[in-house]
Amino acid sequence: MGEPRLKGKVAIVTGAGTGIGEAIAHKFAYEGAAVIVNGLYGDPVRDVAAHIVERGGTAVSIEADVAEERQARECVEFAVSEFGKLDVLVNNAGYFDGMEETQNFPLETFDRLMWANVRSVFLMTKFALPHLQQTRGNIVSAGSEAGFNGIANFTPYGATKAAIHAFMKGVAMEQARYGVRANCVCPGPIDTAWTHKSTGPMDKKTEKMTVSSTPLGRRGTPEEIANVYAFLASAEASYVTGALWLADGGITPAHGNIGDFAKYTDEPEGILRLRHSQDGLKNKPEYARIEGQDGR
Ligand SMILES: NC(=O)c1ccc[n+]([C@@H]2O[C@H](COP(=O)([O-])OP(=O)(O)OC[C@H]3O[C@@H](n4cnc5c(N)ncnc54)[C@H](O)[C@@H]3O)[C@@H](O)[C@H]2O)c1
Numbered sequence: 001m002g003e004p005r006l007k008g009k010v011a012i013v014t015g016a017g018t019g020i021g022e023a024i025a026h027k028f029a030y031e032g033a034a035v036i037v038n039g040l041y042g043d044p045v046r047d048v049a050a051h052i053v054e055r056g057g058t059a060v061s062i063e064a065d066v067a068e069e070r071q072a073r074e075c076v077e078f079a080v081s082e083f084g085k086l087d088v089l090v091n092n093a094g095y096f097d098g099m100e101e102t103q104n105f106p107l108e109t110f111d112r113l114m115w116a117n118v119r120s121v122f123l124m125t126k127f128a129l130p131h132l133q134q135t136r137g138n139i140v141s142a143g144s145e146a147g148f149n150g151i152a153n154f155t156p157y158g159a160t161k162a163a164i165h166a167f168m169k170g171v172a173m174e175q176a177r178y179g180v181r182a183n184c185v186c187p188g189p190i191d192t193a194w195t196h197k198s199t200g201p202m203d204k205k206t207e208k209m210t211v212s213s214t215p216l217g218r219r220g221t222p223e224e225i226a227n228v229y230a231f232l233a234s235a236e237a238s239y240v241t242g243a244l245w246l247a248d249g250g251i252t253p254a255h256g257n258i259g260d261f262a263k264y265t266d267e268p269e270g271i272l273r274l275r276h277s278q279d280g281l282k283n284k285p286e287y288a289r290i291e292g293q294d295g296r
Helices: 019-030 043-054 069-083 107-133 145-149 155-177 204-212 222-233
Strands: 010-013 034-039 058-063 088-091 136-141 180-185 246-247
Touching: 010 019, 010 069, 019 034, 019 043, 019 058, 019 088, 034 069, 043 058, 058 069, 069 107, 069 155, 088 107, 088 145, 107 136, 107 145, 136 155, 136 222, 145 155, 145 180, 145 222, 145 246, 155 180, 155 246, 180 222, 222 246
Parallel strands: 010 034, 010 088, 034 058, 088 136, 136 180, 180 246
Antiparallel strands: none
């Protein structure tokens, strides 16, 4: 048996209180990393860090809005002051809202998507790079199949992910001279709050279509995505940089309702014991309108 793949590494995971981020934090700790669990004020980041410690890992938490310049800088400084260095930045924090055709899409929601998804990745990357250059570290950011394919009724969301793809590829080329790698994981529909009509902005039809159009006939689990993050962050991926790594159940090349024909749609059980997979949109006042709406 080999050593854990991230043994001795220090990693920041943004948006790690819930959903895919919680899974990445647990997976990285399982692989031996000391993890800085970041999330917005009110996200269960303390609980995630405590759970990791309970299970024998190393983690600390920090509440910070990483789309805000001072708080992003403080998040990076906190990691370095706690553990003396930084090896991996995971730009996972993100936001998903809308469900309107473009002619009706509110400018306010567009701005919030750009702010949460693009500005956060830029700021964290900017502040982390001087430290990553010292450790020959790497960055893994949350892209999406939507950044390749676009997504009807959520058009600005897809645009934010395409921006992240191009930004990471540019960073990969620019920072290779320092030994710093930069990649994106590009998930398809994942089993978090976002892809359920009861907890996210999708309506009933869109929720059904999302699964039907995925060849594997189901959502991915947060752990299945965390596994790809762990690979890209580890030395096993030492020759991978500038990659947009699809982990999308096959939705990118798919046509029609191919998912309805999948024979094996059971989710793998996994090894991580996650508590907040569906909690991403809890305590978010902008989602208040969704709660209690019948027929969605
Ligand atoms: N769920 C999917 O189907 C899917 C598909 C493709 C890509 N992704 C990407 O994966 C990432 C995680 O999504 P998820 O489904 O786990 O959603 P989620 O809502 O469970 O997790 C996102 C977390 O980021 C936090 N966050 C948002 N803005 C922040 C900020 N400025 N500072 C700090 N924390 C912030 C949120 O509070 C939340 O806890 C996102 O970037 C998303 O775009 C998700």
